[in-house]
Amino acid sequence: MVGRLRSATAAGARVASWLVLLLALAAVVLAVLVPRLAGATPYTVLTGSMSPEHPPGTLVVVRPVPSAEIGVGDVITYQLESGEGTVVTHRVVEQGVQSDGEAWFRTQGDANAVPDAETVREVQVRGRLWYSVPHLGRASALLTGDSRVLLTYGVAGLLALYAASMFTSTLAERRRRPATGRHVAGAEPTTEATPHPTEEGART
Numbered sequence: 700m701v702g703r704l705r706s707a708t709a710a711g712a713r714v715a716s717w718l719v720l721l722l723a724l725a726a727v728v729l730a731v732l733v734p735r736l737a738g739a740t741p742y743t744v745l746t747g748s749m750s751p752e753h754p755p756g757t758l759v760v761v762r763p764v765p766s767a768e769i770g771v772g773d774v775i776t777y778q779l780e781s782g783e784g785t786v787v788t789h790r791v792v793e794q795g796v797q798s799d800g801e802a803w804f805r806t807q808g809d810a811n812a813v814p815d816a817e818t819v820r821e822v823q824v825r826g827r828l829w830y831s832v833p834h835l836g837r838a839s840a841l842l843t844g845d846s847r848v849l850l851t852y853g854v855a856g857l858l859a860l861y862a863a864s865m866f867t868s869t870l871a872e873r874r875r876r877p878a879t880g881r882h883v884a885g886a887e888p889t890t891e892a893t894p895h896p897t898e899e900g901a902r903t
Contacts, residue, residue: 734760739829742776742788743836748808749774749788758836759788761826766802770794774828775804777819786825789815 734741739762744753753759753774761776769775769791776788792814793805802821807814 737762737829740776740826741836742786744788748810749790750810752809753788753831754833756834756837758832758834760829760831761788762829763826766821766824769802769804769824769827775806775819776825776828777804777806777823778825779823781820781823787815788828 733739739760741758741760744755744757744759747755749757759774759776771791771794773791774788775791776786779785779787787806789806789808791804792807794802796802804819804821804824805814806819
């Protein structure tokens with residue numbers, strides 16, 4: 700009975716470990732790998748202007764799209780001044796075209812009572828929202844430049860080693876576990892001929 704309980708506990712621990720592994724891998728994929736492979740850019744929401752859908756700390760990933768594909772209701776990230784690093788992520792509430800043919804957009808934060816004072820020129824737009832992940836932006840904000848690349852490879856390597864060690868441990872445990880329930884036809888089972896599984900076989 701004790702052996703079965705410990706075996707079930709060990710199995711539960713392995714499942715929990717795999718879940719942690721998968722969650723960590725998913726976080727790295729969503730925050731780093733997917734944006735890099737898709738030519739997208741991750742940003743972190745710092746204010747509550749887009750609450751409740753995108754509260755502070757949310758990771759928003761935007762992809763460049765033609766201005767003709769941006770419409771009212773889309774969430775875009777744009778530069779406050781063309782060429783400057785400061786960006787804002789708000790929703791498009793109005794759009795139009797200037798006399799020279801350049802598109803413009805009126806934006807507004809979901810939590811704001813009025814639209815933004817300045818219109819956004821298409822040259823200021825960094826991209827349209829592709830996907831967002833709550834809370835993940837707080838961790839992503841700590842990583843910039845080379846540190847993001849190093850972390851990607853580092854975490855990928857650690858996850859691979861961890862997965863390999865778990866697989867090896869599970870395989871070794873199965874080999875150590877004694878066989879039970881085997882009977883020879885026509886023979887009467889005896890207490891001396893029927894070994895009981897030891898608790899050692901249930902350890903991880």
